Amino acid sequence: VFNKPPILNPQHAGFLLGLGLNGHLRKLEEWHIYNYLGPKHNYTSVGLLLGMSASLKGTMDVKLTKVLSVHVVALLPIGSSDLNVPLSVQTAGLIGIGLLYLETQHRRMTEVLLTQISANLVNNDMEYVNEGYRLASGIALGYINLGKGQLTKDSHVIDQLLSLAISIRDTQTPQEFDKSCGGAIMALMFMFLKTNNYETAAKLSLPSTVQLLDYIRPDFLMLRCLCKNMIMWDNIRPTRIWINSQIPVCLRDQYDIKDINLLDSDNLPYINVIGGLCLSIGVRYASSS
Numbered sequence: 001v002f003n004k005p006p007i008l009n010p011q012h013a014g015f016l017l018g019l020g021l022n023g024h025l026r027k028l029e030e031w032h033i034y035n036y037l038g039p040k041h042n043y044t045s046v047g048l049l050l051g052m053s054a055s056l057k058g059t060m061d062v063k064l065t066k067v068l069s070v071h072v073v074a075l076l077p078i079g080s081s082d083l084n085v086p087l088s089v090q091t092a093g094l095i096g097i098g099l100l101y102l103e104t105q106h107r108r109m110t111e112v113l114l115t116q117i118s119a120n121l122v123n124n125d126m127e128y129v130n131e132g133y134r135l136a137s138g139i140a141l142g143y144i145n146l147g148k149g150q151l152t153k154d155s156h157v158i159d160q161l162l163s164l165a166i167s168i169r170d171t172q173t174p175q176e177f178d179k180s181c182g183g184a185i186m187a188l189m190f191m192f193l194k195t196n197n198y199e200t201a202a203k204l205s206l207p208s209t210v211q212l213l214d215y216i217r218p219d220f221l222m223l224r225c226l227c228k229n230m231i232m233w234d235n236i237r238p239t240r241i242w243i244n245s246q247i248p249v250c251l252r253d254q255y256d257i258k259d260i261n262l263l264d265s266d267n268l269p270y271i272n273v274i275g276g277l278c279l280s281i282g283v284r285y286a287s288s289s
Helices: 010-021 030-037 042-055 062-071 087-100 107-117 131-144 155-166 179-191 198-204 218-231 240-246 249-254 268-284
Strands: none
Touching: 010 042, 030 042, 030 062, 042 062, 042 087, 062 087, 087 107, 087 131, 107 131, 107 155, 107 179, 131 179, 155 179, 155 198, 179 198, 179 218, 198 218, 218 268, 240 268, 249 268
16 A cells, blocks of 8 residues: 555556455455556456455455456346446456356356456446456456366356357458357367366367367467367377377378478468467476476
8 A cells, every 4th residue: 555656557456466366466455456456447347356356365255256247237236227347347357256266166156257258348338258258257266266177067058158269150250259269179178177087188188170160260270289188188298199199180181390481371270279278288387396
């Protein structure tokens, strides 16, 4: 509070986020929270909401739940007045909910976040949702059920996420349904993290033909690779043989990383798949030298 500048700025917002990540925002008084959030300075709101959620992660703190609810339209009762909160702050609020309810398998928050992954409008009369908002919903849903995918009582949650993550459509609606795909993949990745659940991993594995690969956005191929390997944690090997065994045969026969000098849209799927596999190795062997 003694460091608070007269006019809020991004530097101080980052400072708040840093304090929160180190767990120092547990005891922030209500009037201090109000003084920070009152001016509606986007960066400060984002930094404070994420920082406080990180400090209180997994506690389901009632006071902070109320603060986050005011900043996320999805958590307000139907018909409540529009509080005019920018989409970036709402997106941070969703991640905050994920951190605050970390590993609690909270039923209501899970249901709310599930609806937000495929939402088109934040509110009936508000702006269209962007992909970042849906991705945040997916990450938060994954945090709440972190590693608990096999214990989930409601199979409809997993079924709905799988249908969003791997559905292939001939046509896209104007709101582009594939925007929900990334969020659903991330949710499944965190829900089944390190569970070695072969059944779910098999559903998320990449298609084996070029025709089917053409239907999937290349960056989603990378996410699906990462997701599948984070689930099958114990199978990851830091070898070139392992990487080659994971690339679909149709891509492996067609391209070789040594021969690619120019990027074009044809080799994007191949490069994204390799990216996802390398990232999997990086996460699996992090800090292991």
